[in-house]
Amino acid sequence: MALNPSRQRDAIMDFLSCRKDHPTAEVIYDNVKKVYPKISLGTVYRNLTLLADNGVIRRLRTRDSKDHFDADLSPHYHFMCNGCGCITDIFLDHAKELEAAAAKLTPGMITGHEVFFYGTCPSCMKAKNEA
Amino acid sequence: MALNPSRQRDAIMDFLSCRKDHPTAEVIYDNVKKVYPKISLGTVYRNLTLLADNGVIRRLRTRDSKDHFDADLSPHYHFMCNGCGCITDIFLDHAKELEAAAAKLTPGMITGHEVFFYGTCPSCMKAKNEA
DNA sequence: AAATAAAACAGTAATCATTACTGATTTAGA
DNA sequence: TCTAAATCAGTAATGATTACTGTTTTATTT
Structure with missing residues (x-):
């Protein structure tokens, strides 16, 4: 294949x-x-x-x-707007710390993780304020 | 309603x-x-x-x-096994730090986040080793 | 307690993102 | 040039979820 x-x-x-x-x-x-x-x-x-x-x-x-x-395969997280559904990148370098901390609490083997932040994007906030 | x-x-x-x-x-x-x-x-x-x-x-x-x-509504994260799909809880108290760090990098307003760890659960690891 | 309106139900049909199948075309390697 | 594998466009099927229908239950008002 x-x-x-x-x-x-x-x-x-x-x-x-x-x-x-x-x-x-x-x-x-x-x-x-x-x-x-x-x-x-x-x-x-x-x-x-x-x-x-x-x-x-x-x-x-x-x-x-x-x-x-x-x-983009570089390690990074994402933000999704609850209003319009748009997604943007968030580059935080917490990856190793998070996985190390999680590994201590799990008997399994951790090979990766995903982080999604949710909230309201600037243009949806503006739209809200005007309404 | x-x-x-x-x-x-x-x-x-x-x-x-x-x-x-x-x-x-x-x-x-x-x-x-x-x-x-x-x-x-x-x-x-x-x-x-x-x-x-x-x-x-x-x-x-x-x-x-x-x-x-x-x-369970208490703030916690999850681990999902890529092998069997089972999900377990991971209680890390990084929530506030993560959101604060992310907030600095986003013009939007963050109201919550989700973290998913992926990997192999103990029973799937065992199954792998025996194969 | 009887009457009325809203909420919930079981059962079923419809939706929608995604995947699988088809027979035809392209590509890689002998 | 020949053969097998990969890919394609087009279309049908899948599978999780949602919406619809007519009926029953619950809350509220008289």
């Missing part, structure tokens, strides 16, 4: 690398379609899964019911 | 309170059915959503595609 080259996969990867908002499969599909009008949604899903399984991208499972994808 | 008393909802709540493994709606359904054989899956989902929206229980969205539910 080696990865053969694929224009479609490259286009997905290119698009995802340019975005910092961690789009969903559907958003990626809509955008890659501008370059490859015949690409199918199934191809997008298949390639995203392929890339995630090979550790090339990260799959983010959030409070909304859709998966989001992130091409 | 006040909450009227309901035997079914109480039974769901009772069951969930007794469990520390954060069961899915389906597992809750299977178990509450032993007490109320006529309860429907829709009732379980509706009540879980009702309870979560009223802040009585927590909804956990994990790497597996099913929602899990937690009746």
Whole structure:
């Protein structure tokens, strides 16, 4: 199951690398379609899964019911707005401390962790204040 | 939309309170059915959503595609095994520090956060070693 | 206690993100 | 050039969850 080259996969990867908002499969599909009008949604899903399984991208499972994808593999956390659902990066260097502290409390082996902060983004706060 | 008393909802709540493994709606359904054989899956989902929206229980969205539910509202984190999918609690008191540190890096307002540790649980480690 | 309105129910149908399947096309390696 | 594997577009199927329907239960008012 080696990865053969694929224009479609490259286009997905290119698009995802340019975005910092961690789009969903559907958003990626809509955008890659501008370059490859015949690409199918199934191809997008298949390639995203392929890339995630090979550790090339990260799959983010959030409070909304859709998966989001992130091409930035550097260790970092995320903030999701409860209002509009937008996601932004948060670079905290607590990773090692957290895992070490958690490891002491668990008989299992910890290999990674995810942190999601929730709240209200600036533009939703503004909208609230004006209402 | 006040909450009227309901035997079914109480039974769901009772069951969930007794469990520390954060069961899915389906597992809750299977178990509450032993007490109320006529309860429907829709009732379980509706009540879980009702309870979560009223802040009585927590909804956990994990790497597996099913929602899990937690009746313990005290601030704590979770560990999920990549092998069997089991979930256990991890009580770390890093909550305030983490949110304070994150707040400095975000223009938005942070109101809460979730931490999920991933890895291998003891019984899956044992199974691996024996294979 | 009888009447009325709201909440909840069981059962079932619908939704929606995601995955699997199809037969055709492309690519890698002999 | 030939063969097997990988990929594709298009479409059907899956599976968790939600919405709908007509009925029953509960709270409230008379």
